[in-house]
Amino acid sequence: MKWDEFFVTGDPLIYGADVSIALTLIGVIFVLTYFKKWKWLWTEWLTTVDHKKLGIMYVIAAVLMLFRGGVDALLMRAQLTVPDAGFLDSTHYNEIFTTHGTIMIIFMAMPFLIGLMNVVIPLQIGARDVAYPFLNAVSFWTFFMGAMLFNISFVIGGSPSAGWTSYVPLAGLELSPSVGQNYYLLGLQIAGIGTLLTGINFLVTILKMRAPGMTLMKMPIFTWSTLITCVIIIFAFPVLTVALALMTFDRLFGSHFFTLMDGGMPMLWANLFWIWGHPEVYIVILPAFGMFSEIISTFARKTIFGYKAMVYSMVVIAGLSFLVWVHHFFTMGAGGAVNSFFSITTMLIAVPTGVKIFNWLFTLYKGRIRFTSAMLWSLAFIPNFVIGGVTGVMLAMAAADYQYHNTYFLVAHFHYVLISGTVYACFAGLHFWYPKMFNHRLNEKLGKWTFWIFVAGFNLCFFPMYFLGLAGMPRRVYTYGAADGWMSLNVLATMGGILMGIGFLILVYNIYYSFRYSPRETTGDPWDGRTLEWSTAAPIPFYNFAHVPEVKGHDAYWIAKKEGTDKIKKPYKPIHMPSNSGVPIIMSTFFFISGFGMVFSWHWMSIAGLIGVLATMVMRSFDYDKGFYVSVEEIEKLEQTTK
């Protein structure tokens, strides 16, 4: 292989990316060396097993991926603004919509939510860390390495271009001979390990480590939504693992699971992909529902309306989520019985979701509402998500779906549910829990600018797409003709996209501005919160709770504040905490090396990487470090410095 086959060449945009990547790397290395921060970085962050720090790293990675995915989106909008534009050629456009979809779902939405879960869940249930802190670090680093492996594809070897769904035969070896598709398979495979481990870890954490008194029906709604999400992850992700492995065999070792020839079944890939893919949609929406519930309840100053109905509706959604996958390919033509069945199950999901919408509205009813940034995102979520949900029911009707399928109507629908569901929730949760993560609030004024510009931009961008879809514009086309008459709506959509980009930039500026100028928190309870995370001190000590709290209801801290039992001091006891470890990042680096080797079919490299993975596992098995105890004197000293 020559160097110009290894690196992607010939496109000025890619050369620009090369230069910016090189400059960023040099800049990071220079800053770390100049300020002598390497050791700090290693001991405080890269080897940490603290759920709060891992959560912060997840969120930072997710914001970076949001930037990458957002740039992809703006490039697509630039190309589609006018008919017959020549900004991107068809191959480049295909690569960009593929990476946009994959990155936004797998490397932006999930890590953003998992990051906030990491920060919040142990605090919310009164625990000092997750059940398996070491495993939590493995989760983060495998996700990170998987994401990096996927991301380097656009400068080394070429990006995948078969769509985020990677349908065969298009994604097969005959029609996608370049290594791009291998990056997709290996990047998702490695990141998927991390997600599965997170699912197991948080399931055990929530089931086993709740503070005394917190029965299942006294858990905060966000904890409930995370628990249910974990169950879905545990059942759904193995299907993706198997499907990715089978396609990897097809592409690298000449098997015939999904090929057109020799008894392969191309549609089986679509079938397996969506058996994972539909539950995946709920993996990214249920935690969002949980966050909105917490935020709406806090800023309406009322306990959540219909707590039990909220819990049961999530359980029902989780169960139904495994029974609807065929609605993604009604047009395969599996016959009336199959399509009717999956049509009905799909429409059924609207029922528990509707219950939740009404519960949020009734929580707001007669509440004394405070319009903070976090609350504004949650309030905008309700009408926008309803638009997405109602058009979802339209798509659920199999016969009508033959019209909507693969048009911009569908694109508008899933952006309405994913952006106003998941992305709004990520922003709302970020504003809400930011003081817990960084000990200062995000600036409210800038936060509201972000909100209004982004929400206006979002609706301007995606609402016209419903009509583009009804006018027949297919998705995944890199250009259209003037005679199609789609230009005016596309211009509107591009303007909306630019507004969303501006909103994002204000958010990033807000992070910098608040870091410099926001007053530091003096109490751990900036919003007059209701759940246990707000009972922790500011800055939050690494062991979270000096005393394990007692829980009397699902608004545990609110009840304690009302009863005046939130300030009671008992004598401290030594606290057991886990030790840091460098094994997770080293193991994940070996995963990266192995994955990179497989992408290029350099088998010596992939085998060497796998040996490294095994070696680090053996190392871990013989590691008898059982953590350490924080002494009573140390706790007393730390408790005096916090408020």
Added chain:
Amino acid sequence: MANNEQTHSHFPWSHVIGFALSIILTLFALWVGFESGLSNTMIIVVVVALALFQAAIQLLMFMHISESEDSKYQVGTILYSLFIAVAVVAGSIWVMSFGMDHMHMPM
């Protein structure tokens, strides 16, 4: 952090036996598929039986299904797992069987 205090001083025999059995059963399934010369129907029956046997071994040897004190959770989990397994496997066969008759599968 939850149960780190437990000591695992004894040699993990059940894990080793489970691991060895899993490999042997997998190799045997491979041999049945490629070398045994049985009829296709028979191969499928044997491989499915081996798969179920291996699933049972995994549950016993690695998942410690017999060691829990709370059988209510266990029954619930197993029932839900069965529900998902049936939905996914039977559902896939139902969905994918459409049009199979004109695909000329070498069965």
